[in-house]
Amino acid sequence: MNRVALFILACALGGAGGALGSMAGHAFGKEGLWAGGILGGLLTTKLEARIALWRRWIVRAQYWPTVLGTVIGFLAACAVVVNTLSSPIGPILSTLLIGAGAVLGGIRTPSGADVDDHAA
Numbered sequence: 486m487n488r489v490a491l492f493i494l495a496c497a498l499g500g501a502g503g504a505l506g507s508m509a510g511h512a513f514g515k516e517g518l519w520a521g522g523i524l525g526g527l528l529t530t531k532l533e534a535r536i537a538l539w540r541r542w543i544v545r546a547q548y549w550p551t552v553l554g555t556v557i558g559f560l561a562a563c564a565v566v567v568n569t570l571s572s573p574i575g576p577i578l579s580t581l582l583i584g585a586g587a588v589l590g591g592i593r594t595p596s597g598a599d600v601d602d603h604a605a
Contacts (some may be wrong), residue, residue, distance in 0.1 A: 498536075499562070506514075507522030507523050510524070535548075558582045
């Protein structure tokens with residue numbers, strides 16, 4: 486598994502999804518801004534794992550654990566953002582939690598049958 490690439494992808498797409506979602510949700514007021522940011526970030530989690538699978542950074546058996554790890558990392562990042570809005574450092578660094586969640590979720594050791602999926 487290419488952990489560095491997965492980490493960078495998850496950080497970038499998770500942050501972008503949260504930012505774009507909050508921009509779209511802003512049209513619905515303050516609650517929409519928060520809901521849009523969370524929904525936008527959560528929607529990117531499957532995309533991140535799908536890209537990682539396509540690039541062969543993970544195998545099929547690691548897909549759902551990677552999605553789950555990314556979701557947990559994103560929700561942890563949301564908690565950090567809510568508590569550090571007075572400074573730009575907290576929200577920016579919180580995206581690192583998204584990448585860490587993706588990598589930790591994707592660590593699951595695949596069985597022999599899963600490894601053969603990419604041999605074909």
